[in-house]
Amino acid sequence: MDEVQANIEKLLRERHRIRKGTDDDFNVRNLTSLMETMSETTTMITLLLGSIAGISLIVGGIGIMNIMMVSVTERTKEIGIRKAIGATYNSIMLQFLIESTLISILGGLIGIVLGIGLAKAISNFGGFTTVISGLSIVASFGFSLFVGIFFGMLPARKAARLDPIDALRYE
Numbered sequence: 001m002d003e004v005q006a007n008i009e010k011l012l013r014e015r016h017r018i019r020k021g022t023d024d025d026f027n028v029r030n031l032t033s034l035m036e037t038m039s040e041t042t043t044m045i046t047l048l049l050g051s052i053a054g055i056s057l058i059v060g061g062i063g064i065m066n067i068m069m070v071s072v073t074e075r076t077k078e079i080g081i082r083k084a085i086g087a088t089y090n091s092i093m094l095q096f097l098i099e100s101t102l103i104s105i106l107g108g109l110i111g112i113v114l115g116i117g118l119a120k121a122i123s124n125f126g127g128f129t130t131v132i133s134g135l136s137i138v139a140s141f142g143f144s145l146f147v148g149i150f151f152g153m154l155p156a157r158k159a160a161r162l163d164p165i166d167a168l169r170y171e
Contacts, residue, residue: 005030057143060107061151068100068155079159080167092160100152101145108144112137 009028016025072079079092116137119130 001030001032057147060104061147064100064103064107064148065151065154067103068096068152069158071099072096072155072159075159076162076167076170079162080164080170083162083164084168089160092162093156096156096159097149097152100155101148104144104148104152108141111144112140115140 005028009024012026012028013024018024082092116132119132122128123130
């Protein structure tokens with residue numbers, strides 16, 4: 001491809017009567033350079049969207065953690081009663097982890113529905129072809145589960161470590 005491009009440039013210089021040392025009055029481009037540019041652009045867009053998604057996951061996780069911390073604080077007396085009648089560390093942890101996981105599952109399902117709807121709208125109204133793969137749906141749902149479990153761990157541990165006596169005195 002480079003050899004053909006060089007031959008074309010040489011032929012055009014001869015036909016345009018351009019002397020050595022002067023600039024060309026034409027441009028010769030090949031699709032290889034265009035493909036490289038498109039590939040670089042696609043990579044940059046992918047990195048940008050991945051960064052936005054990562055930040056969104058962190059913000060969503062912090063939101064789940066805050067909701068669960070408020071839940072633990074509001075239910076301190078309930079936790080104290082449960083611990084006083086024999087609830088174990090693991091059962092309290094499991095209760096709050098299930099709650100945080102359910103919040104993230106609900107958020108993940110809403111996100112998947114909105115994402116599919118947006119992709120269909122872009123395809124119908126924007127004239128672009130969008131591809132929705134099962135792998136991307138499963139991966140996004142898996143990340144949603146991970147965020148719920150990871151960011152629900154701290155509030156669940158806080159609830160499970162409460163002293164029953166102090167929790168019953170809490171107002």
